[in-house]
Structure formats: structure tokens, C-alpha cells
Amino acid sequence: MTQATSKTRRSFLAQTAAGASLALAAPALAQVRRKELIIGGPAGMTDVLKEDVFPSFERKYGCRVLFDGSSSLENLKKMQAVKDRPQFSVVLMDDPVMIVAQDEKLIEKIDPKNIPNIGAIVQNAIVRDGWWLSYKWPRASIAYNSKNLPGGTPSWAMLWDPKYKGKVMIPSVRATQIPFILAAAAHLETGKPIAEAQYDINAAFKKLATIRSNLLLIYNGSAQVANLIETGEATLGAGMFSSYTLWRKRAGAPVDLGYPQEGSFAMPSGIAKVAKAPEPELADAFISETLGAEYQKVWADKLYDTPTNPSVTLPPEVAAASTLTVIDWGFVAQNRNEWMSRFDREIAI
Numbered sequence: 001m002t003q004a005t006s007k008t009r010r011s012f013l014a015q016t017a018a019g020a021s022l023a024l025a026a027p028a029l030a031q032v033r034r035k036e037l038i039i040g041g042p043a044g045m046t047d048v049l050k051e052d053v054f055p056s057f058e059r060k061y062g063c064r065v066l067f068d069g070s071s072s073l074e075n076l077k078k079m080q081a082v083k084d085r086p087q088f089s090v091v092l093m094d095d096p097v098m099i100v101a102q103d104e105k106l107i108e109k110i111d112p113k114n115i116p117n118i119g120a121i122v123q124n125a126i127v128r129d130g131w132w133l134s135y136k137w138p139r140a141s142i143a144y145n146s147k148n149l150p151g152g153t154p155s156w157a158m159l160w161d162p163k164y165k166g167k168v169m170i171p172s173v174r175a176t177q178i179p180f181i182l183a184a185a186a187h188l189e190t191g192k193p194i195a196e197a198q199y200d201i202n203a204a205f206k207k208l209a210t211i212r213s214n215l216l217l218i219y220n221g222s223a224q225v226a227n228l229i230e231t232g233e234a235t236l237g238a239g240m241f242s243s244y245t246l247w248r249k250r251a252g253a254p255v256d257l258g259y260p261q262e263g264s265f266a267m268p269s270g271i272a273k274v275a276k277a278p279e280p281e282l283a284d285a286f287i288s289e290t291l292g293a294e295y296q297k298v299w300a301d302k303l304y305d306t307p308t309n310p311s312v313t314l315p316p317e318v319a320a321a322s323t324l325t326v327i328d329w330g331f332v333a334q335n336r337n338e339w340m341s342r343f344d345r346e347i348a349i
Contacts, residue, residue, distance in 0.1 A: 036066055037282040038065075039092065040070065041069060045069070079274065083275075088277075093270055132272035136269045136306060136307060146254050160210060168235070173347075186207065226248050
């Protein structure tokens, strides 16, 4: 064997050994690579989640969190488009949209064994026997101009007071908030407790029909309501919620959210595990963490929303979970189409 041949053979063996070492190391490198948890949720929570929630979760679980901020309906459409190869592992959506996701098998039932903090939340935050959970409840009530009404809004009946003719706004029947004004109207008409009155739809429409002369606007979105109240063009906005209205108050706007004596409502904010989730263990971990005291405190302090974990110390502006009426969204889903045509006939201006 020549010296050149010997060197070539040694070089080849060295390269082969190096290649084998890299091949053996590849699985280990793959394991080291951080997993990614992709979450779909409301665009309005993007900053709070990225600043106050995701960093601590990433550190604790050694992963990367990606967030797709959009509306509940938009995220539902994304889930429908990739049903057999989902991108999201977790979704944060309103209950009416969650019902559709459950019916289409886009989410899977929560396994309590995998959610250690599930025992920390109030019982009625476990929705539809655990298909999803309410991780927080924005308080829905009556927004008002605090300069024009320094005494606040002591009753839902104010919406019907003739002194507010042309100064009242209520949600469209197509808006998530419509069941709140219907339940309040039914209560005022019948005297039944508001949680019971929500089912008396004939009474609700009878009472709501008498509000027409007071209406300035039937709204679909919150931004327009806030603007009209802040400028004083409107005085009362029914169905507005804490995580929007109180943010504007904190920014210095002359707007506040009332505490009617009949009660306020729990705005639906659900969290669910996506069926065939790409990262099922991380999905379970994130769902559980949203129910724990650390993140529940974020919902209260940063968003002014009611935690569903009652152990959290609340800021003065945030209502306790026990004070809020939770709407039967299954009943709403069954009847909304009928309500739409009736609303357009009897209430629309």
C-alpha cells in the first residue's frame, strides 16, 4: 500500500466516523429543539398575553408560544379549514362559537386528570360537562358617560327612562351581548330573578319593543359605542364589558361601567383543547396554567375581568364571580335564528 493510499483510507474512515457520530446525534438534537405551542385567541388580548403570560409559560415548559390573534369566528374558520391537520393546539373563544366547534368535533373534551387547576375554578366555569372551560369572565353591564351621570347606573330600567330619549345604545341580535339585554328586559317585565327570566323570551321582546324611542344606535361592535359615550352623543350603552370599557376609563376617557342593582352578566371567555392537537401535553399544561392564581391575577389586574378562580385577590374595579349571571348559551344557540327575524320585525330602528 502506498503512503498516499494509506492517507486516503484514514481520511475516509475519519469522515465515516464523523458522519456516524452526527447521525447518532441527530435524534438528540431534535429532542433539544424547543416545541412550539400555537394558540388562537382574541386579538385584543395580544399585548397582555405576550407581555404577562407567554414568557413565564415558555420558561417553565421550555417551549415557544405562537399566538394568532383574531375574532372567535375567524379562528373557527381557520380550524374548519384544517380540521384533519390542525395548527392550533389551544383556542380561546366565545361560548357561542365554542358550541359550533364542539358540534363539528373541532375541540375535544377536557380530561380533568390532565388539568390540575381545574378544581380551583367555580363549578359553572366548567362548560358542557367539560368540553371547554371559562378561564375568565369579563363583566357585562351598562357603560355610561361618567360626566353626565356621576351617580352611575343603578338599574337596567334606566335604559327605558324617557329622559334618555335618543341617548341609548343596545346590541344587535347578531352580537354576542344580545342575551344580556333580553334577560334584563324579561326581568323588568316579569319580576322574575334575572337568571330565570332569560328563558322568558316573549316577555323580553314585549319589554324591549318599548325602548325604541330611546335608541340612538343598535350596535355590532364596541368601539363605536365607546366613542359615542365618550363624546357625550350617547349616555348609555347596554351590554358593554369590563375589558374594553375600563381600559378606556384607565386611559382617561369619561366612561365607566355601571353596577345595576339587578346584577351584571358574565361575558363568555372559553378555553378549549383542539381535537388532534399538535402538542397535546403542552395544550393541557397551558389550559391548567390559565386557571391558576398567577394567570388569573393577570386577567383581573390587566384586563379588569373576573377570575373564575375565586382565590384571587380582586382589584376594586373587578367583580367577584359569585355576583355575575351566567347565560345559558346552549339556549341562545337553539333560538338565535328565530330571535333574529323577530328582532328585525319588532325592535330594529
